Amino acid sequence: MAENQSDANGSLKTYDDHVPEIKFTKLFINGEFVDSVKGRTMETVDPRNGQVTARVAEGDKEDVDLAVEAARQAFDHGPWPRMSGYERGRIMSKFAVLIEENIDELAALDTINGGKVFSFSKAMEIPHAVASLRYYAGAADKIHGEVLKMSRDLHGYTLREPIGVVGHIIPWNGPATMFMMKVAPALAAGCTMVVKPAEQTPLSALFYAHLAKKAGVPDGVINVVNGFGPTAGAAISSHMDIDMVSFTGSTEVGRIVMQAAATSNLKQVSLELGGKSPIMVFDDADLDSATDLALTGILFNKGEVCVAGSRVYVQEGIYEEFEKKIVAKAKAWSVGDPFDPNVRQGPQASKEQFEKILSYIEHGKREGATLLTGGAPLGTKGYYIQPTIFTNVTEDNVIVKDEIFGPVMSLMKFKTTEEVIKRANDTRYGLAAGILTKNIDLVNTVSRSIRAGTIWINCYLAFDNDCPFGGYKMSGFGKDYGLDALHKYLHVKSVVTPIYNSPWL
Numbered sequence: 001m002a003e004n005q006s007d008a009n010g011s012l013k014t015y016d017d018h019v020p021e022i023k024f025t026k027l028f029i030n031g032e033f034v035d036s037v038k039g040r041t042m043e044t045v046d047p048r049n050g051q052v053t054a055r056v057a058e059g060d061k062e063d064v065d066l067a068v069e070a071a072r073q074a075f076d077h078g079p080w081p082r083m084s085g086y087e088r089g090r091i092m093s094k095f096a097v098l099i100e101e102n103i104d105e106l107a108a109l110d111t112i113n114g115g116k117v118f119s120f121s122k123a124m125e126i127p128h129a130v131a132s133l134r135y136y137a138g139a140a141d142k143i144h145g146e147v148l149k150m151s152r153d154l155h156g157y158t159l160r161e162p163i164g165v166v167g168h169i170i171p172w173n174g175p176a177t178m179f180m181m182k183v184a185p186a187l188a189a190g191c192t193m194v195v196k197p198a199e200q201t202p203l204s205a206l207f208y209a210h211l212a213k214k215a216g217v218p219d220g221v222i223n224v225v226n227g228f229g230p231t232a233g234a235a236i237s238s239h240m241d242i243d244m245v246s247f248t249g250s251t252e253v254g255r256i257v258m259q260a261a262a263t264s265n266l267k268q269v270s271l272e273l274g275g276k277s278p279i280m281v282f283d284d285a286d287l288d289s290a291t292d293l294a295l296t297g298i299l300f301n302k303g304e305v306c307v308a309g310s311r312v313y314v315q316e317g318i319y320e321e322f323e324k325k326i327v328a329k330a331k332a333w334s335v336g337d338p339f340d341p342n343v344r345q346g347p348q349a350s351k352e353q354f355e356k357i358l359s360y361i362e363h364g365k366r367e368g369a370t371l372l373t374g375g376a377p378l379g380t381k382g383y384y385i386q387p388t389i390f391t392n393v394t395e396d397n398v399i400v401k402d403e404i405f406g407p408v409m410s411l412m413k414f415k416t417t418e419e420v421i422k423r424a425n426d427t428r429y430g431l432a433a434g435i436l437t438k439n440i441d442l443v444n445t446v447s448r449s450i451r452a453g454t455i456w457i458n459c460y461l462a463f464d465n466d467c468p469f470g471g472y473k474m475s476g477f478g479k480d481y482g483l484d485a486l487h488k489y490l491h492v493k494s495v496v497t498p499i500y501n502s503p504w505l
Contacts (some may be wrong), residue, residue, distance in 0.1 A: 012379040014048060015339035018118065020108040024206035025056040027063055027226060030070035031219025033206075037062040042226070044203060047115040047347040047354075047383045048337055056202050059227035064194065064235035067223035071165045071192040072241055074220030081162050081190035085141030092137035092187055095215035096130045102211065103127075108339075109203040110175050115302065115347040115383065117338040121176065128463070129180035132481075135465040136188035139486055143189070145493075153499045160490040162190035163268065164243030167236035169229075169257065170205075171249045172198035172349050173304040173405075179205050181480045182246050183222065189489035194223045194242070196233055200350050202226040229253060237261055244268040244489070248306070250403075251429075251474050270478030270488055272306065272470055274403040275431030278424035279309040279460065280414075280446065282437035283317035289458075290436045291326040294409075297434060297460040299333060299387050302345050303407035304353070306475075307432040309460060311400060312411050313420050319413045323391065326411070327372050330387040335378055347383040348406060354383035357406030364390050364399040364408075372411070395426045403429070417442065421449045430472030434460045 025041075026033040040058040045051065059067075075081055080088065099106065107121035116125070145158030168182040175197065186193050197205035202224075209224045225232050233253075237245055237260035244267055247257045251273040261267045279297055281290045297309030314322045338346030348354040354377075361375050374388030388408045393400050400410045414420040424433060432454040435446050447455045453471045456462050463469065468482035479485055499505070 012336045012382060012384060013340065014337050018108055018339040019046075019053075019112055020105050022054045022109070022203060024203070024210055025054055026206075027057045027059050027067075028206055028209040028222070028224040029063070029067045030223065031213055033210075036060065037066070042199060042228075044113055044200070045350065046112045047349055047351075048112070049381050050351065050383070053112050054203070056206075056226050059196075059225035059232045061231065061235040063225050063227070064232055064239065067194040067225050068165060068239055068241050070220040070223055071194055074218060075162070075165055075192040078192070078218050078220060080192060080218050080221045083190075085143055085188070088188060088190065089137040089140035091216040092133055092140065092184070095212050095217065096133045096137065098211040098215055099126065099130050099133070099208070102207070106176065106204050106207055109207060110201065111338045111346070113203045114172055114175055114201045114349045115338055116175075117343060117346050119341050125174065126176045129176040132180045132465050133184045136184040136486060139185075139483065140188040143486070143490065148494075150496070150505065153502065153505065154496050155499050156494060156496045159493040159495060160487070161493055163489050163491055164191060165241060166191045166193040166489060167239065167242045167245040168193055168195045169233050169236060169245065169247045169249065170195065170197055172200040173301060173306075175201045175204045178248055179208055181485075182248075183208075185485040186246075186489045187217070187221070188486055191489050192221045194225060194236060196225050196227060196236055199226065199228050233257075234260060238264040240265045242267055244270070246270040246478070246488075248272040248480075250274055251476075254476060268488075270480075271476035272478070272480060273431075273474060273476035274429055275306045275308070275471065275475050276311060276401070276403050276427045276429045277307050277309050277432040277434070277452070278311040278313060278427075278450075279434035280420050280424060280436065281312065281314045281318070281322065282435075282439065282442060283315045284438045285318070285436040287318060287321060287325055291322060291329055293434065293436065293460045295326055295329050295333070295387075298409040299330075299345055299407050300461060302348055302385070303357075304349060304405050305461075307454070307461065308405070309434055310404060310409060311424070311427075312409055313414045313423060314411065315420075316413050316415055323372070323411060327389060330373050330389055333387045335384055335386065345387070345407065348385060349383075351383060353405065354385065357385055357404055357408065360399055360402065360404045360406070361388055361408060364393070364397065367393075367397050367399070369393045369397060369399065369410075374407070395423060401427070417446065421446060425449075425451050428474045431475035432456065
């Protein structure tokens, strides 16, 4: 059983003195916090205990219409797209400073809203989001086209122009990361936007909107509409005056977003969708390092990560020792209140996700998989689940095929390189993969054979602001991070004029 921080009654210890005051609960439209048109509200729940922490305004189609109207006005007539890139970057840099000044409060909001480990959010996730904002602030004045070498008496060049009004639909598993992953490059490009945070985790998005206004981002540039996917999300995807939608979430919802975009105004779409990422451990890998990487790959953020290394393939020469080590480490993994500085895994983000993960665990048991450790809830309240490892599974098992989005690993043995490549590719997803070996020839072969958008070699979860991230197959298309993310919010326009009596072309 995983190490947990519990009292004599079996309840996990809580740290309620860390709970912040919730300051922003309305919609943020055209620089103001406003109630929804219909006056509806929805609950936000603390996954540590299942209790309601606040009621926030629930946006609908009418609210999205108002937000889009504000964003369109700001794009067509406002200063943001017309500023120099330097000036946009200066305001974005001020935005970054304000986030740093409020980091404790922002981290605490993500803890009570999504079960994020407070110490990690404060030390890693929010600083990474700030670094992303600064990265694109630095890129804002480096947007340029190119001069073309035409084949006849013509002078040609390209311009990169902001795409317009963008709809961002973001998930609940990483509120800080996801907000800035979408917003920062769109801001740098000169776009205006409507952000729909996940209905489970709207609190920090509203705080970011407040800080953006305080930093000098003009009214209407960033609008935040809380709401549910079938209402507010659908209104964004199908809106005739939104020029692009960027979505991160499940493959099933990604299909709906794409269909809505196609049947409305054929808006551009960027989709970062599900994953079922393999980690391949070869005989020459360092066992201690490999077990640490594989365990972190599935338990980081309680497994609620699109690139979670949920399929771990270990070569037969080291399999038995690998299994012993990783099970021992999983049992020692600390689970508990995410405000506890000693805890590495908090609660699942919602009751719905908690129950979904437990149902997959039961499915694995029914299919005959061997449960090595975990497989049950922790504590008497809240949405905590033990780190769980199954073995004796195949690619036909549901727990191997489906994205569980929780702390559940399928551990499998392989013999040859050809075998593991075939098995790793036997999935409808293609988001990421890990390769653990000291053999550079093996690295080159396997990394070029796996159909996935990111390959991590002797590391995992190695994200960087300069490294494009996105999927193959049903994991979607379009890139976040890097200059690729900036460019997807920019149109390329070709400009051609004749040249007369030029001595050269």
